[in-house]
Amino acid sequence: GAVVSQHPSWVICKSGTSVKIECRSLDFQATTMFWYRQFPKQSLMLMATSNEGSKATYEQGVEKDKFLINHASLTLSTLTVTSAHPEDSSFYICSAPRDKEGQPQHFGDGTRLSIL
Amino acid sequence: SQKIEQNSEALNIQEGKTATLTCNYTNYSPAYLQWYRQDPGRGPVFLLLIRENEKEKRKERLKVTFDTTLKQSLFHITASQPADSATYLCALVTGRGSTLGRLYFGRGTQLTVWP
Numbered sequence: 413g414a415v416v417s418q419h420p421s422w423v424i425c426k427s428g429t430s431v432k433i434e435c436r437s438l439d440f441q442a443t444t445m446f447w448y449r450q451f452p453k454q455s456l457m458l459m460a461t462s463n464e465g466s467k468a469t470y471e472q473g474v475e476k477d478k479f480l481i482n483h484a485s486l487t488l489s490t491l492t493v494t495s496a497h498p499e500d501s502s503f504y505i506c507s508a509p510r511d512k513e514g515q516p517q518h519f520g521d522g523t524r525l526s527i528l
Numbered sequence: 529s530q531k532i533e534q535n536s537e538a539l540n541i542q543e544g545k546t547a548t549l550t551c552n553y554t555n556y557s558p559a560y561l562q563w564y565r566q567d568p569g570r571g572p573v574f575l576l577l578i579r580e581n582e583k584e585k586r587k588e589r590l591k592v593t594f595d596t597t598l599k600q601s602l603f604h605i606t607a608s609q610p611a612d613s614a615t616y617l618c619a620l621v622t623g624r625g626s627t628l629g630r631l632y633f634g635r636g637t638q639l640t641v642w643p
Contacts, residue, residue, distance in 0.1 A: 416571075418571070446630070446631070453537070453635070454635060455532075455617070455633040455634055455635045455636065456572070456617070456631075456633045457633075458630055458631065458632070461630065503569075505571045505572075507571075507572075507631075515560050515562065515577055515621055516562055516574040516577050517574070517631060518574070519564075519571035519572045519573070519574075520571050521569075521570050521571045522569070522570065522571045524569065
């Protein structure tokens with residue numbers, strides 16, 4: 413069964429809305445989680461590394477004020493897309509490593525975000 | 529610049545044949561190389577991991593090879609079935625330890641196995 417749960421699975425909303433996506437590790441603790449974005453027929457691009465109890469680390473070119481990450485517990489990380497616009501429409505996926513070595517990673521089923 | 533290239537965007541084979549997918553990389557020194565399967569609208573699912581000091585790994589009908597000299601990994605599915613149809617992603621990990629588990633993905637190869 414799934415070890416990482418992501419919610420919601422899809423969102424359609426108006427431009428300017430803020431959208432929160434949750435990523436939960438179901439039967440293990442994850443001090444680190446990763447957030448990816450995937451455009452059609454493209455590779456998964458790492459957006460940020462979410463660290464429990466501390467600030468997230470963002471990849472170059474990813475606006476931290478646009479994509480707010482909160483990792484308040486060992487089983488939950490949230491990504492909030494603030495004031496979303498059509499260009500933010502994409503498939504957002506989270507992952508978490510299960511063991512101390514950090515590999516492999518377990519992925520959520522993704523969130524399809526469509527901004528009208 | 530750093531690149532991860534998967535040989536083709538799509539691969540079509542007949543059921544029962546062996547599918548071979550290629551992953552080449554440049555300007556990386558991976559500690560691990562991994563293969564994931566991704567179905568439409570779903571997150572990737574881990575298949576196999578191979579370390580930099582390993583040459584080959586097997587799991588049931590799957591086999592992965594890793595040549596750090598050629599900077600290449602081959603992923604084989606033997607006795608392929610229509611249920612194997614999916615997109616297969618190659619991913620590299622360049623660091624060690626859970627805090628360095630950043631994955632770098634190729635674009636994937638969409639495999640179609642026809643009856």
